[in-house]
Amino acid sequence: MKEKLILIGNGMAGVRVLEELLERAPGRYEVTVFGAEPHPTYNRIMLSPVLAGEKQFEDIVTHDRAWYAQNGFDLRTGTRIESVDRTAREVVASDGSRMPYDRLVIAAGSHPILIPVPGKDLPGVITFRDIADVDAMLAAAGSGRRAVVIGGGLLGLEAANGLLARGMTVTVVHLMATVMERQLDDAAGxxxxxELERRGLAVITEANTECIFGDGRVGGVRLKDGREIPADLVVMAVGIRPNADLGKATGLATNRGLIVDDRMVTSDEAILAVGECVEHRGQSYGLVAPLYEMAKVVADQLAGRTDSVYQGSVTSTKLKVTGIDVFSAGTFGADKDAEDIVFRDAARGIYKRIVLKDDRIVGTVLYGDTADGARLFQLLRSSEDVSAERDTLVFGPALAAGGAAPDPIEAVAALPAEAEICGCNGVCKGKIVEAIGAKGLQTVEDVRTHTKASASCGSCTGLVEKLLKSTLGEAFQQGSSVKPVCGCTTYGHDEVRKLIRAKELRSIPELMQELAWTSPNGCSKCRPALNYYLLCEYPGEYRDDAQSRFVNERVHANIQKDGTYSVVPRMWGGVTSAAELRAIADVVDRYQIPTVKVTGGQRIDLLGVKKEQLPAVWADLNNAGLVSGHAYGKALRTVKTCVGSEWCRFGTQDSTAMGIALERATWGVWTPHKVKMAVSGCPRNCAEATVKDFGVVAVESGWELHVGGAAGMHVRPTDLLCKVATPPEVIEYCCAFLQLYREEGRYLERPWPWIERVGIAYLRKRIVEDAESRRALHARFRHAISFTQKDPWAERAAGAAAHEFSPLAEVVA
Incomplete structure (x- = not known):
C-alpha cells in the first residue's frame, strides 16, 4: 500500500517538491495537495508582467489541473488546513474533512507585511503577493488615476512599474535613502x-508614512513631514514574513518561521517544511532559487535519501522592471578588509562594482550591463581565487586572458558545468548541455520544457539561447528561422522594430537594456540599424546619434581607396545653372581638387578632397546654395531625368519639372538603404526609370509609376505599381511608397528585395487600393521630412536657387 503524503500549500515551492519527487520516487506516495487559492499553480514571479499588461494570468499558470490528474495527485483548491493532529497524524481542512498522512510537507509561504499606521484597513489599501492582489490593482487602475506604492524594494518597484504601464500616476514612497537598498549600493540605487523618474514614476526617499487618510475609502498618504500625496490606490510592498501560523498552532518549533534542520525536517520527524515559511539556520528566504534548492532536499528525504542536506543559499537578484538591467549578489557593505573594483560609464548609464576579500568575490552589483552576472555569481559561489585576473575582472573573461572583447557565445561556452544559468530554478549549465545532447533539444522552448531553465522570470533566456548556440554550433544556426540583427542579439530586424513600437523604446541604451543586448554598447552592425529605426519611429523627437553612423555619413562625403573623399552637391533633377557651376569651379580651384566627374546620376562629383578640407568645402558650397546630394547616405541619392516635353520632340510630359518636384519633396529623409529615382518623359525611357527604386514614365494620359528596379550587380526590371493622372498624385504615391519602405524595410535592405519579400500585391493594396492607408503614409512621410530637411547640412536648402517649373511649383511647395 502506498504511503500517504499531504502537501499543504500549492505554491511554487511545494509543487517543485512534487516535480522532484516524480523524478526520484514516482508512485511511492498517494498525494493530496491543499491550496488556499482557487487556482492551480502559477508563477508568482510573473505577477509583475500580468499587472503591466504584458501577460495574462493563463500565461503564467505552470501546472494546470490536468497535470495533477495525469500524475495521480488529488488537488483541492480553495481549501485551507485549519489544524494538524500530530498524534493521530491527521489534518483538518476548512471544509470540515479530515485526512490521514504518513508524511506531511508544509509549504505555507509568507504573509505580506502591513505597516501599523492609521488607515491601513481602508478600502483601496492592498498588498502585492498573489493574483487576487493583481486583480484588485487592475480594478483600481480602471477606475482611479493616482496610486501610491509604499516600499521601494524589489516588489514595490515592480508594482509601481505595472501600475504606471496601466496609465496611473504613481508615487513611490520609501523609508530608506535609496531604493532597493538591500540589493544595491548607493550608486546603483x-x-x-x-531611470524610474525618467519613465514617469515619482520617487520620494527617506519618507516615513504617518497615516493613510480617506473618507470611507483611501484618499491619500500623509508623511510625517506633513506632505500629503493624493491616491485612489495604496499598495503596501514593505516586505514579507514567514507564515508560521499553522506550525505554531500545531506545536512545532518556530521563531520567525518554521524551524527546520539541514534535512528540512521540523521538530516532528513526520513533518517537513519548504519555502518562505521556513527558517533554516536563522535565515529565511524570499527568492525562488533557495526555495527550489530546499525542494530538492525535501524530495530526497521523501524518496529515502536521508543523507541529502540543505546548507543554505547564496542568492542573486535581478530586477524585472521592463528595460532596466540590474543584478546583484553577495554582500557589499562597509567591510574594512574588502576591496572594491568599480567601473562607471555615465554616458551609457553603466555601473559595475565587484567586492573582493582575500582575492575572492564576496559581492557584486551591476547596473545597465548585466551580461557578466552569471560568471561573477559563479565565481562568488565557488569562492575561487581571482587574483590572476583582478585587473581585468570587471571587463570579462576574454580580456583577462589578454584577448579582445569577449564573444558572447564563447563566454557562455567557457563557463564551467556547475555555473548557474537559471537562478530562479537553480539550473546549471551542465544540466542544460546534458539535456540538449540526450533529448535532442533545439529551441529555448525545448530547454524550458525539459529543464525549467528560463521558465520563471525569463531573464536568463538570452543565456539559454547562447548555450544552445555554443552546444549545437551550425546545427542551431541552420534551425534558426530569424536572422539576428548581429551577434549582439538574438532578435531579428522585424522583431526589433515591433518591440520599439510596442515598448515605446526611445534611445539606443534603453533599447539595448530592454532587449538584453549581450554587448554593453552594440557593434558596427547593430548601432546604425537601431539609430535608423529610432529615427524612423520618432521623427523630431529622437536625436540622431552621430557615433552610430558610418564615417561617410558623419563627414558627408564618400571615402575613397586613398583615404581622400568625394563630394557630390545636390542638383535638383540633374539640372544646374551657371552660378552653381561657377561656385563648384571656384571650390575646385580653391582646394585644388584633382578630379571633377559627371556621375551616372547626372550630378557632379568632386574627387580627392582631403578630410580636413571637408568642413570648408561644404561651407563654401552651402554659401552658394548647394546642399549635399547624399551620395553617401541611406537616403535619396538622385532623381535622374530626361528633358521631356519642354525640349524633346517625343516628350509627352514635363519630366524635368516632375523630377525636380520629386527630389524636392523627398530629399533628406533617411531610408533603410540608398534610393534612386528617375523620370522619363515618354515610353522611350531615356532616363532609365524602369531600373530604379522608384521610376516614373510619362504617357499621354498621365504617368506610370514603377517600383523595385535595380541596375547594379543585380539587374531587375521594375514592377508596375499603377498609373496616375496628375503630378500631385505622383508625389503622394511616391511619398507613400517611401514611407512604407521606411517603416517595414530592414536596415541595409534595398527596395527590390523588400518588394520581393512582401510582394507587389501587398504594395498595391496598401498604396493604390486603400486610399486611407496611402494618405496616412503620405502624412507620416511629410511629418518626418519636415524635421530632416531642417538638418544642419540642409539648412540652406530653403535659400537655394530654385528651379521651379510651372505648373509644378505648387507641387514642390
Missing part, C-alpha cells in the same frame, strides 16, 4: 531611481 541612484541610477535606478533616475
Amino acid at each position: 541612484y541610477l535606478l531611481r533616475r
Whole structure:
C-alpha cells in the first residue's frame, strides 16, 4: 500500500517538491495537495508582467489541473488546513474533512507585511503577493488615476512599474535613502531611481508614512513631514514574513518561521517544511532559487535519501522592471578588509562594482550591463581565487586572458558545468548541455520544457539561447528561422522594430537594456540599424546619434581607396545653372581638387578632397546654395531625368519639372538603404526609370509609376505599381511608397528585395487600393521630412536657387 503524503500549500515551492519527487520516487506516495487559492499553480514571479499588461494570468499558470490528474495527485483548491493532529497524524481542512498522512510537507509561504499606521484597513489599501492582489490593482487602475506604492524594494518597484504601464500616476514612497537598498549600493540605487523618474514614476526617499487618510475609502498618504500625496490606490510592498501560523498552532518549533534542520525536517520527524515559511539556520528566504534548492532536499528525504542536506543559499537578484538591467549578489557593505573594483560609464548609464576579500568575490552589483552576472555569481559561489585576473575582472573573461572583447557565445561556452544559468530554478549549465545532447533539444522552448531553465522570470533566456548556440554550433544556426540583427542579439530586424513600437523604446541604451543586448554598447552592425529605426519611429523627437553612423555619413562625403573623399552637391533633377557651376569651379580651384566627374546620376562629383578640407568645402558650397546630394547616405541619392516635353520632340510630359518636384519633396529623409529615382518623359525611357527604386514614365494620359528596379550587380526590371493622372498624385504615391519602405524595410535592405519579400500585391493594396492607408503614409512621410530637411547640412536648402517649373511649383511647395 502506498504511503500517504499531504502537501499543504500549492505554491511554487511545494509543487517543485512534487516535480522532484516524480523524478526520484514516482508512485511511492498517494498525494493530496491543499491550496488556499482557487487556482492551480502559477508563477508568482510573473505577477509583475500580468499587472503591466504584458501577460495574462493563463500565461503564467505552470501546472494546470490536468497535470495533477495525469500524475495521480488529488488537488483541492480553495481549501485551507485549519489544524494538524500530530498524534493521530491527521489534518483538518476548512471544509470540515479530515485526512490521514504518513508524511506531511508544509509549504505555507509568507504573509505580506502591513505597516501599523492609521488607515491601513481602508478600502483601496492592498498588498502585492498573489493574483487576487493583481486583480484588485487592475480594478483600481480602471477606475482611479493616482496610486501610491509604499516600499521601494524589489516588489514595490515592480508594482509601481505595472501600475504606471496601466496609465496611473504613481508615487513611490520609501523609508530608506535609496531604493532597493538591500540589493544595491548607493550608486546603483541612484541610477535606478533616475531611470524610474525618467519613465514617469515619482520617487520620494527617506519618507516615513504617518497615516493613510480617506473618507470611507483611501484618499491619500500623509508623511510625517506633513506632505500629503493624493491616491485612489495604496499598495503596501514593505516586505514579507514567514507564515508560521499553522506550525505554531500545531506545536512545532518556530521563531520567525518554521524551524527546520539541514534535512528540512521540523521538530516532528513526520513533518517537513519548504519555502518562505521556513527558517533554516536563522535565515529565511524570499527568492525562488533557495526555495527550489530546499525542494530538492525535501524530495530526497521523501524518496529515502536521508543523507541529502540543505546548507543554505547564496542568492542573486535581478530586477524585472521592463528595460532596466540590474543584478546583484553577495554582500557589499562597509567591510574594512574588502576591496572594491568599480567601473562607471555615465554616458551609457553603466555601473559595475565587484567586492573582493582575500582575492575572492564576496559581492557584486551591476547596473545597465548585466551580461557578466552569471560568471561573477559563479565565481562568488565557488569562492575561487581571482587574483590572476583582478585587473581585468570587471571587463570579462576574454580580456583577462589578454584577448579582445569577449564573444558572447564563447563566454557562455567557457563557463564551467556547475555555473548557474537559471537562478530562479537553480539550473546549471551542465544540466542544460546534458539535456540538449540526450533529448535532442533545439529551441529555448525545448530547454524550458525539459529543464525549467528560463521558465520563471525569463531573464536568463538570452543565456539559454547562447548555450544552445555554443552546444549545437551550425546545427542551431541552420534551425534558426530569424536572422539576428548581429551577434549582439538574438532578435531579428522585424522583431526589433515591433518591440520599439510596442515598448515605446526611445534611445539606443534603453533599447539595448530592454532587449538584453549581450554587448554593453552594440557593434558596427547593430548601432546604425537601431539609430535608423529610432529615427524612423520618432521623427523630431529622437536625436540622431552621430557615433552610430558610418564615417561617410558623419563627414558627408564618400571615402575613397586613398583615404581622400568625394563630394557630390545636390542638383535638383540633374539640372544646374551657371552660378552653381561657377561656385563648384571656384571650390575646385580653391582646394585644388584633382578630379571633377559627371556621375551616372547626372550630378557632379568632386574627387580627392582631403578630410580636413571637408568642413570648408561644404561651407563654401552651402554659401552658394548647394546642399549635399547624399551620395553617401541611406537616403535619396538622385532623381535622374530626361528633358521631356519642354525640349524633346517625343516628350509627352514635363519630366524635368516632375523630377525636380520629386527630389524636392523627398530629399533628406533617411531610408533603410540608398534610393534612386528617375523620370522619363515618354515610353522611350531615356532616363532609365524602369531600373530604379522608384521610376516614373510619362504617357499621354498621365504617368506610370514603377517600383523595385535595380541596375547594379543585380539587374531587375521594375514592377508596375499603377498609373496616375496628375503630378500631385505622383508625389503622394511616391511619398507613400517611401514611407512604407521606411517603416517595414530592414536596415541595409534595398527596395527590390523588400518588394520581393512582401510582394507587389501587398504594395498595391496598401498604396493604390486603400486610399486611407496611402494618405496616412503620405502624412507620416511629410511629418518626418519636415524635421530632416531642417538638418544642419540642409539648412540652406530653403535659400537655394530654385528651379521651379510651372505648373509644378505648387507641387514642390
